Amino acid sequence: MNSEIKIKEEAIYWIACEKEGFDKNQKIEFENWIREELHQKIYNRMKFVHQMAKSLSKENKENLSDNVHFEIRKERFSKKIRYFSSAAAVLFVLCFSAFKIYDNNFKVQFSQSLMTDKRSLKEKLPDGSTIFVDAKTALDIEFFNGKREVTLKEGRVMFEVAKDKNRVFIIKSNDINIEVVGTKFEVIHKKDNTTINVEEGIVKTYFTKYFFDKQNEKLLTKENSITYLNEQGNITNQENINPNKIALWRENKIVLDKTTLKEALEEFSKYSDINISFLSKELETYYITGEFSSTQLDIFLKTITKIYPIKVDKKADEISISKKF
Structure with missing residues (x-):
């Protein structure tokens, strides 16, 4: 058998x-x-x-x-x-x-896998939907007669979903599920959590370990943002945001809002071949707020040395961050 x-x-x-x-x-x-x-x-x-x-x-x-x-x-x-x-x-x-x-x-009608390196891309799907895929992102797309499904493995994607009342559009990020019929929203998949930012329309989100066991189900509308833990499905943050600030990476912008230096430099590293090392764990936790172009790494490095007593050593693609004595 x-x-x-x-x-x-x-x-x-x-x-x-x-x-x-x-x-x-x-x-x-x-x-x-x-x-x-x-x-x-x-x-x-x-x-x-x-x-x-x-x-x-x-x-x-x-x-x-x-x-x-x-x-x-x-x-x-x-x-x-x-x-x-x-x-x-x-x-x-x-x-x-x-x-x-x-x-x-539910036989597969369309299937595609996308993986980006240092560049983002824009992709038109057969149903008329458009997706904007950030750098360092991986996802699988499958369309069936009865539904449209995307599995986001890592990274960020902005979805502009074409309306189809007969086929729901589902995004899976670990066990976090997002369901829509037609709308615009961003999904950010990180190692430990998933964030959904709604620019337009209505989005249903929930955590499910087993089919139909929906936990922490929420209905989001324009300007709503929510973050789930990937493993437990707990909601760690829910707030209203400025829709004009959603997915600014589409415009090659990096927006930092009380972001740690470690996370900020990880953002820059997505768009260039650099290796970063912190000589002190404490330095990784320093916060910074601001808006930069993804090509302005040198300006960012110069900025943080003016804010904090730190030293930046850059040799080719190697960047070392240490305390200034």
């Missing part, structure tokens, strides 16, 4: 167990099973199928259920179904029925 099909069957089995209520041994077995990344990915997908099954028309349910009943009578399923209530058994039928629709409506 194809391994992915086997995992799909196992996922449906666990969804039915979850609906019925795990016993102690099942809970332990499930937690061990879902630790594998592929298992979790397929489990989440099948959860989506289950949700879609609940919205099937009565006619679709009857027609597809008739076709699939024969399959679930096979020995490997009938043994498992015996242990569940009729409601859970119906779940099996609906999941398999919906999966047929899922395969038809």
Whole structure:
């Protein structure tokens, strides 16, 4: 049996167990099973199928259920179904029925991976959406019949999403999800957190470890900004911002607002080949506020020596920051 099909069957089995209520041994077995990344990915997908099954028309349910009943009578399923209530058994039928629709409506229509180095780029997508991708950014784009999805692995992207009421546009940054139909907003993916800044329209954000387990769900509008921790999904900041200050990197600007020297120099390093070293941890935490062009590294270095008692040594692509005595 194809391994992915086997995992799909196992996922449906666990969804039915979850609906019925795990016993102690099942809970332990499930937690061990879902630790594998592929298992979790397929489990989440099948959860989506289950949700879609609940919205099937009565006619679709009857027609597809008739076709699939024969399959679930096979020995490997009938043994498992015996242990569940009729409601859970119906779940099996609906999941398999919906999966047929899922395969038809969620096949990949368009797929693209983007990775930038020192330059940002502007990309027009097949649906009419436009994305602005900052330097040192990586993302995957997939369009289906039923949805449009972007996985932001690192970096910053400004989205101008074309309206399509039949296909939601979803951005995933770790377990942080952003859903829109048509709007303009920026997503910033850092190692520990994700920030969403809305320039125009309405954006729904939430944290989800498992499909449909939405936590800290928020509805954002113009000028709203929110930051989530990537691992826990906690909201660490929510505020109103100036929409004219969103994604100024599109204009080759670096905007610093009480930013540490370490973070500021990391910003400059995205646009040039430089290696930075701090000879004191304390220096990394000094704050600076200001606006610079991404090409004004030398001006920035000169500025910080006037603000703080520090020394900057620059040799070729190596920059060393130390205390001035």
